[in-house]
Amino acid sequence: EAGVAQSPRYKIIEKRQSVAFWCNPISGHATLYWYQQILGQGPKLLIQFQNNGVVDDSQLPKDRFSAERLKGVDSTLKIQPAKLEDSAVYLCASSLDMGTYSGNTIYFGEGSWLTVV
Amino acid sequence: AQSVSQHNHHVILSEAASLELGCNYSYGGTVNLFWYVQYPGQHLQLLLKYFSGDPLVKGIKGFEAEFIKSKFSFNLRKPSVQWSDTAEYFCAVNAPDNNDMRFGAGTRLTVKP
Numbered sequence: 001e002a003g004v005a006q007s008p009r010y011k012i013i014e015k016r017q018s019v020a021f022w023c024n025p026i027s028g029h030a031t032l033y034w035y036q037q038i039l040g041q042g043p044k045l046l047i048q049f050q051n052n053g054v055v056d057d058s059q060l061p062k063d064r065f066s067a068e069r070l071k072g073v074d075s076t077l078k079i080q081p082a083k084l085e086d087s088a089v090y091l092c093a094s095s096l097d098m099g100t101y102s103g104n105t106i107y108f109g110e111g112s113w114l115t116v117v
Numbered sequence: 118a119q120s121v122s123q124h125n126h127h128v129i130l131s132e133a134a135s136l137e138l139g140c141n142y143s144y145g146g147t148v149n150l151f152w153y154v155q156y157p158g159q160h161l162q163l164l165l166k167y168f169s170g171d172p173l174v175k176g177i178k179g180f181e182a183e184f185i186k187s188k189f190s191f192n193l194r195k196p197s198v199q200w201s202d203t204a205e206y207f208c209a210v211n212a213p214d215n216n217d218m219r220f221g222a223g224t225r226l227t228v229k230p
Contacts, residue, residue: 042220
């Protein structure tokens, strides 16, 4: 079974520039998540989609971060303008749906590593 | 909101040593508990999970974890570690009404051959 695909894997940008990350979830998974993982910390949820609707974006810094999942499959996370503190790994994850039952595992992609200089 | 504490930041063991990684969570209600592993350069993988039933949960690669409700703990154990267990281990929790995973800061395990 194909996993969660993310690109690019690595990106270095200067502060105030913009960057976009792409995610393709596992086929058939309705729920998609974007997490931010800063070095030395655990992943933190930025935004959660159910199909093409936003379920939770309470921890998304909306002044600079945006995300969309227009057709309910692929998703894009954008940062504009980037700050030094945005240096992190951006993890995309997906699950069958939103429920918290035992079989509804969240699968993670390999992440997109962002360095802002 | 729930939170997770992992008290060991970096653990160094020799092969064949026993492992126990601590995880404590803060939440007043029923929770689901998870351990994820991240091998160098790879994505997060589910090691084991607890939803209900037997508090001693067995996962992949010989790992197990015990849920102790009175102590709000879900410690990860392995009787004999191997060099290939070198990785970062994350404890996570979600509440039944919220699939938002809250992760601990992670514990880096280094196993010396």
